[in-house]
Amino acid sequence: MNKIFITILILIIVVLGSYFLLKTKVEAPTTEAPITSDKSTTPDKPITVDQNAVIIYSDTGYSTATLNVKVGDTVTWKNNSSSNMWTASGMHPSHVVYSSTALTAHCPDVLGTAFDACKGIAPGDSWSFVFNKVGGWGYHNHLKASHFGKVIVE
Numbered sequence: 001m002n003k004i005f006i007t008i009l010i011l012i013i014v015v016l017g018s019y020f021l022l023k024t025k026v027e028a029p030t031t032e033a034p035i036t037s038d039k040s041t042t043p044d045k046p047i048t049v050d051q052n053a054v055i056i057y058s059d060t061g062y063s064t065a066t067l068n069v070k071v072g073d074t075v076t077w078k079n080n081s082s083s084n085m086w087t088a089s090g091m092h093p094s095h096v097v098y099s100s101t102a103l104t105a106h107c108p109d110v111l112g113t114a115f116d117a118c119k120g121i122a123p124g125d126s127w128s129f130v131f132n133k134v135g136g137w138g139y140h141n142h143l144k145a146s147h148f149g150k151v152i153v154e
């Protein structure tokens with residue numbers, strides 16, 4: 001009788017202990033860390049938004065159909081899907097609308113001015129862009145153009 005009670009007590013302590021250990025592990029490092037390409041992060045780790053906007057990309061598309069931001073704001077696209085995400089300005093396939101240049105001319109976008117990731121961003125990674133032009137900017141996943149959204153810059 002006493003043995004069973006002690007076994008159950010130990011089990012409860014172990015379960016509670018590992019719960020709190022895991023909980024602290026997941027929550028601790030998220031404060032000010034940028035959500036760029038840290039492959040060691042857990043996929044369901046909460047994202048710290050600050051004043052920058054984060055759009056989640058999943059297997060069903062972009063989480064925010066239309067996002068309003070101010071000139072100079074950074075928008076981050078986080079790839080939570082199972083395939084690569086190539087976020088780029090309309091129109092597919094040339095991506096001319098934001099930068100007035102086609103992707104054959106502006107990729108790789110070393111200055112970060114073309115609103116074009118210029119490559120597939122792997123699942124778990126993210127891509128950011130600073131909007132310096134006022135307007136309504138449609139975008140899509142170049143690798144799956146039926147997934148699209150819009151950023152309105154004021």
Ligand SMILES: [Cu+2]
Pocket residue numbers: 088091092093094095140141142143145
């Ligand atoms: Cu495209």
